[in-house]
Amino acid sequence: MNRVLLSMLLLLPATAWSSEVSDELLKQLDCYALSESSSKKSLYKSQARRVARDLAIDKEHLKALISNAEENMAGMSRADRQSVYSYRCEAR
Numbered sequence: 001m002n003r004v005l006l007s008m009l010l011l012l013p014a015t016a017w018s019s020e021v022s023d024e025l026l027k028q029l030d031c032y033a034l035s036e037s038s039s040k041k042s043l044y045k046s047q048a049r050r051v052a053r054d055l056a057i058d059k060e061h062l063k064a065l066i067s068n069a070e071e072n073m074a075g076m077s078r079a080d081r082q083s084v085y086s087y088r089c090e091a092r
Contacts, residue, residue, distance in 0.1 A: 025051040029069040031089035
């Protein structure tokens with residue numbers, strides 16, 4: 001298995017433990033954490049807020065999820081982050 005995909009699979013469950021967090025919200029949070037441009041970060045954060053609102057997730061819980069996503073991605077190399085971003089965020 002590709003090392004990047006393996007690392008992605010290992011990182012995602014950390015934010016997926018909450019049963020009320022949807023796959024779409026996790027995707028938006030991951031894309032937010034992986035984005036390097038401020039405009040993309042803003043877009044993904046806005047989309048994450050919309051999904052969280054639809055799921056009735058409160059602001060404090062969403063902040064914790066955002067922080068967790070950022071921490072999960074922080075340990076990855078820039079090349080790995082870009083690979084995961086391309087796979088997870090640009091493949092639509």
